[in-house]
Amino acid sequence: MDVWEKCRSWTASQLQETGQDCYYQVISDTFDGTEVTFADRRIVMAASHDYLGLSADQRVREAAMAAVRRFGTSLGGSRAISGSLRLHEQLEEQLAQFLGQESAAVLPSGYQANLMLAPLLDKDDYVFSDLSNHASLDEVIRLGEAKERKFLHSNMKHLEELLTTTRAGAGKTILSDGIFSVEGDICDLPALTQLAGRHSAYVVLDSSHDLGVLGPKGAGAAEHYGVQPLLITSALSKSLASVGGVIAGPAEVIRYLRFHARTSLFTAAASPANVAAALAALEILQTEPERRQRVLNLAERLHNGLRALGYDTGASTTPVVPVLVRGRERCLRMWRKLCEAGVFTAPMTYPGVRAGREVLRVTLTAAHTDTQLERLLNAFEAVGLAEGVLPEAGPPREYAPVRITRPTMATSTARGEEP
């Protein structure tokens, strides 16, 4: 069959049927990352993961501009063969220290940071992965050679069954998000590392959504629990207000991956502007903990405001707030109506989630105002009533409030239960 045939038959009407006509929407302007111009109207942006509200911060912008002035816009090639800036190494050193790891490698995206794991996944090995992990962790399993064992979302019993029925001497790696990017719940890292210890497995944690949000210093789920996985990966596009990725862990593992992962060897260096922006954001993250407090406070009010209206925000206790709407048609209809009512949310439908698990994901940042939160809740109320998803008789008399997960003092800084 003609290899292009599938492209010809992928018409606009099919895009509409799958709801993917909601993707790639053009935003013509942004205002401090909290509002955007969309379809000629200025509306609240509630779909960005700039959790600490630093993407528009003057100091972060200045750092990016200074790097462009000094180094230009691109290094024009791979760090391996076209030269790597001291700036890249500075970011790697600071991220490694911040994450409590020996060493780190910075990549042009978080997706690529996860693909870096491929050389660890050999043919006789096994890789265990939470069903709700980010797509890039699925992708590295396809890229590696290890046999895949998926466990039900956050189900430690299922993981244990899979580990127990896997050949004892085989190499084993467990992959998990720290905060899950759709459900917004937090991985049970202590249970995961305990199981890993018992079955001689290593844990890799993707902290894209928990870096900057969880832990006394904001270093993520590992710091929150006081447990260190073997490796931590993260996108730099969320709390670090940039674009890029990092993988951090023992020096010998990072060195091996740098020289064996094609995603590092054969890709252009992260741009100087992005590296400088992440460095500036990392410093602000550590010196202004009030930003973390602000995003957590807003998230708690967002969860509870939605719940008071009659919405369900699932098992999340974090700033990733999923509004459970179930059903692709409804999800997309509500997404459009919310845009008209002044709020840009993220419609999570297939392939972002499995069919039947659709949610409107809402995320606010430390830069959002109380007034913007009010506008968002008013829009959800109006659209929910029009859609018939909120009770006509009025909001529920009672609802189960969410207590957001806040920093606690870490119980231990030991390297945990590594084999």
Ligand SMILES: Cc1ncc(COP(=O)(O)O)c(C=O)c1O
């Ligand atoms: C959990 C998680 N991991 C990895 C990534 C990929 O990061 P990037 O967008 O920098 O490629 C994302 C981004 O959406 C993510 O949410």
